[in-house]
Amino acid sequence: MSGAARQSVSSALPRSVDVAKVAGVSQKTVSRVLNDEPYVSDEVRRRVLEAAEQLGYRLNSAARALASGRTRSIGVVTLGTALFGPASLLMGVERAVRDTGYALRVVNTMEGDTAGIAGAVESLLEQGVDGIVISEPIDEGEVPVRVDVPVLVIGAPAPFAAPHVVTAGVGAGVLASAATDHLLDLGHHTVHHLAGPQRWYAARDRLAGWRTALAARGRPQPPVVEGDWSAASGYSAGRDLAANPALTAVFAANDDMAIGLIRALTEAGRRVPDEVSVVGFDDVPVAAYITPPLTTVRQPFDAVAREGLEMLVHAIEHPLAQPSPAIDPPVELIVRASTSPPPGKPREPSGSTTSYQA
Structure with a gap:
């Protein structure tokens, strides 16, 4: 996973001495105005406040705490x-x-x-x-x-x-690649993706990880279906995906959508995992107790x-x-009963936890 720290330094922020220079007063006068002290004329107070606003200067408790130490x-x-x-x-x-x-x-x-x-x-x-x-x-x-x-x-x-x-970062891209690789390793020719809303950075990262895993093996990338993180959106997407006879594997961008997807597939007569394998994302507490228990990846929050x-x-x-x-941190793939080889290939035991080091 990425996780690497990056550090940048911005240009200097305005100080009280800069406000004093613009307002044409002393730094002590600026301090009196901004601390709402007496013995400052209305005209001087107005000039100082206008200068502070013009420069974007902020006097807050953090600045006042500098004299005595941090606020922790x-x-x-x-x-x-x-x-x-x-x-x-x-x-x-x-x-x-x-x-x-x-x-x-x-x-x-x-x-x-x-x-x-x-x-x-x-x-x-x-x-x-x-x-x-x-x-x-x-x-x-x-x-x-x-x-x-x-x-x-x-x-x-x-x-x-x-x-x-x-x-x-939580390494969503690497986690998504691990989920997709798990399905490919089982023998599925390709993997469909039920994505999250693309305004979310996590949804973009999971989509990118899915694409990376498929591209690395030269596998086709089926059209992406986008949900809104809810089980209802997973159910709606599942009703459409169930009509595709070539569908054998789906990676859902979160567990809630995966749960809704499994419900729709089951209602359509597509057995999970015998006909269609499903992998979720997050390892929510209920994931181990649905039918079938959900294979998923656990985020290292x-x-x-x-x-x-x-x-x-x-x-x-x-x-x-x-x-x-x-x-x-390690990538944890929680293998349960919602995934298996595609029809016609022998099934391996489930219920294990696999750790990948990114």
């Missing part, structure tokens, strides 16, 4: 959703933050609200956090916000510039969160040092 708090911006992946990653981040000795502040956002992401970041900066974790799985474009603390971005490109940006937080804390406490090299 980390903020998290995350999509407000009950979906297994984002929710599990947030839980992993919460556990990892506790281990670092920092306090955690979480702000949830809504899908499709770019301004909400910017507002969430601004809110955390005003609270004086020492670093920010961005766990936004959807491509909302560039976020117009200035950030002056280290940032950890998980599973996606950084949506804005910051003094230090550290990235970590805790390992990624722990490694990412270690890199972020290192950037906070050692701003001039280079980040430590990332350690790729």
Whole structure:
């Protein structure tokens, strides 16, 4: 999996001395205005505030804390959703933050609200956090916000510039390739893909991993069917896929869609796995208890969160040092009874866990 850390340095952010120069006042006067102290005329106050706004200068509790030390708090911006992946990653981040000795502040956002992401970041900066974790799985474009603390971005490109940006990923592409390879190794000529919504970075990565695995073996790439992560969308896609007599294997981008897919295939008289094998993604708790138990890949949420937080804390406490090299966690393929060789080939025992080192 990728997992490697990358660090970048942005141009210098405006300081109070810059505000003083633009406003034509002393730095002490700027401090008085921005701290709402008395003995400053209305005209001077107006000039200072206009200069601060023009330069994008922010006085927040983080700046005030510089005199006495850090606030030892980390903020998290995350999509407000009950979906297994984002929710599990947030839980992993919460556990990892506790281990670092920092306090955690979480702000949830809504899908499709770019301004909400910017507002969430601004809110955390005003609270004086020492670093920010961005766990936004959807491509909302560039976020117009200035950030002056280290940032950890998980599973996606950084949506804005910051003094230090550290990235970590769950390796969805490698996991998807492992799932596809498992089906090809069983003897299936090709594998169909039930993809997630393509605004999600994870869905794009899983689609890319599926394509990579097929291309590496010179296998045809069937048309992609796109769902919305729900079991209902998997069921709808399954009704269409079931009508294809050449279908013998499907890799679904998450377990919920795989479960809906299996239901549709079964209703259409296509037996799983005797006629069609299905692999999911995530290893949700119910995956082991459906009929048949679902073969899937398990995401290393805790390992990624722990490694990412270690890199972020290192950037906070050692701003001039280079980040430590990332350690790729193993890829776990959980083999259960929903996969087997295609019709006409002998079936191997199921119920095992296979680890691949990316």
